[in-house]
Amino acid sequence: MVNYPTRKKEFVKILTSNSNRGISFESDINTTNTYYLDENIALIYKKPTPVKVIDVDFKSRKEALIRKAVFSTPSTTDYNGIYKGKYLDFEAKETKSKTSFALSNLHNHQIKHLLAVKEHGGIGFLLVRFTTLNMVFLYQIESFIIYFNNNNRKSIPIEEFKNNGYIVKEEFNPRYNYLKIIDSIYFKEEDNG
Amino acid sequence: MVNYPTRKKEFVKILTSNSNRGISFESDINTTNTYYLDENIALIYKKPTPVKVIDVDFKSRKEALIRKAVFSTPSTTDYNGIYKGKYLDFEAKETKSKTSFALSNLHNHQIKHLLAVKEHGGIGFLLVRFTTLNMVFLYQIESFIIYFNNNNRKSIPIEEFKNNGYIVKEEFNPRYNYLKIIDSIYFKEEDNG
Numbered sequence: 001m002v003n004y005p006t007r008k009k010e011f012v013k014i015l016t017s018n019s020n021r022g023i024s025f026e027s028d029i030n031t032t033n034t035y036y037l038d039e040n041i042a043l044i045y046k047k048p049t050p051v052k053v054i055d056v057d058f059k060s061r062k063e064a065l066i067r068k069a070v071f072s073t074p075s076t077t078d079y080n081g082i083y084k085g086k087y088l089d090f091e092a093k094e095t096k097s098k099t100s101f102a103l104s105n106l107h108n109h110q111i112k113h114l115l116a117v118k119e120h121g122g123i124g125f126l127l128v129r130f131t132t133l134n135m136v137f138l139y140q141i142e143s144f145i146i147y148f149n150n151n152n153r154k155s156i157p158i159e160e161f162k163n164n165g166y167i168v169k170e171e172f173n174p175r176y177n178y179l180k181i182i183d184s185i186y187f188k189e190e191d192n193g
Numbered sequence: 194m195v196n197y198p199t200r201k202k203e204f205v206k207i208l209t210s211n212s213n214r215g216i217s218f219e220s221d222i223n224t225t226n227t228y229y230l231d232e233n234i235a236l237i238y239k240k241p242t243p244v245k246v247i248d249v250d251f252k253s254r255k256e257a258l259i260r261k262a263v264f265s266t267p268s269t270t271d272y273n274g275i276y277k278g279k280y281l282d283f284e285a286k287e288t289k290s291k292t293s294f295a296l297s298n299l300h301n302h303q304i305k306h307l308l309a310v311k312e313h314g315g316i317g318f319l320l321v322r323f324t325t326l327n328m329v330f331l332y333q334i335e336s337f338i339i340y341f342n343n344n345n346r347k348s349i350p351i352e353e354f355k356n357n358g359y360i361v362k363e364e365f366n367p368r369y370n371y372l373k374i375i376d377s378i379y380f381k382e383e384d385n386g
Contacts, residue, residue: 040309040312043309043313048243049244053244065261066244066261066263067260067261068258069244069262070258070259071259074241076238080274082314084313084314085280085314089275116233120236121275121278122275122278
């Protein structure tokens with residue numbers, strides 16, 4: 001998405017220290033989704049990062065050059081799509097912590113959105129990577145809410161993910177086959193068929 | 194989305210001559226979707242316009258100022274979401290023509306995507322507004338493909354929309370209640386219950 005200007009040291013530093021990990025998890029999920037697309041297993045896309053355009057040079061409609069813009073807050077989650085006729089919606093996040101996932105990683109409206117997804121008959125979840133431990137969990141929004149309602153904490157301990165989430169193993173391709181977990185939760189009967 | 198710099202005449206001219214109508218149809222659809230959201234009828238969002246960022250000033254991660262960027266081609270369609278447990282996906286377009294809708298309004302991969310949506314058990318369609326006639330049609334992707342396969346034309350005549358599409362009436366709120374059409378096509382049985 002972003003071209004790295006090598007002259008700008010600060011920019012490069014920020015990318016490698018913080019968001020690079022984010023980009024690499026995102027990139028793993030994107031690779032996984034591309035695999036699903038190529039194999040015609042599911043249609044799942046990352047939504048573009050919302051940008052608020054402030055100033056544009058229009059040479060033509062197709063050759064617009066944005067001169068000034070800022071990133072804006074996403075209305076929903078990063079990923080959605082369709083799998084086996086079901087609407088799927090999730091947010092992918094990671095933490096460097098070895099012990100817990102801070103709720104500050106999520107916006108309130110993202111949680112609200114995932115709950116609404118469930119209410120409307122879709123499948124909503126989080127994919128959380130504990131980067132330092134190299135562990136990825138799929139954590140259903142219904143588990144999240146139960147935990148959230150019963151615990152007055154600003155983070156979710158890793159035990160909660162271990163107890164009520166599902167480990168998504170790292171593989172070669174697809175990198176994180178999270179639909180295998182979705183199968184085991186939501187499409188059990190079909191597996192027997 | 195875009196702030197209009199009043200000094201830039203060319204920009205303003207382009208907006209009012211071409212894309213302003215696009216923005217207003219888009220805005221009508223967005224208003225409709227907000228109504229669906231507020232009434233808890235469906236979760237349908239417009240995806241952000243994809244922007245390829247070329248140069249960014251990072252004061253902090255939250256205060257990034259984009260200095261150079263271009264609009265890029267969307268991978269899929271503009272709108273998707275969930276309604277009555279079903280995955281919904283569509284593209285909204287308009288034409289000034291009174292007689293036909295030019296296929297150049299759509300990208301090949303958007304058609305391919307909508308077909309894949311249908312194949313995976315979702316609902317895929319186009320919303321087409323004939324601006325001059327003030328008529329809006331919901332046109333299923335399955336009708337599109339039948340027409341496309343049987344006609345060697347670069348446009349779809351309005352008769353085809355009249356014969357095999359569905360008129361979406363303009364109302365006060367929601368502006369274009371296209372889910373009423375979706376009900377009549379896909380949820381007939383529930384309407385009797």
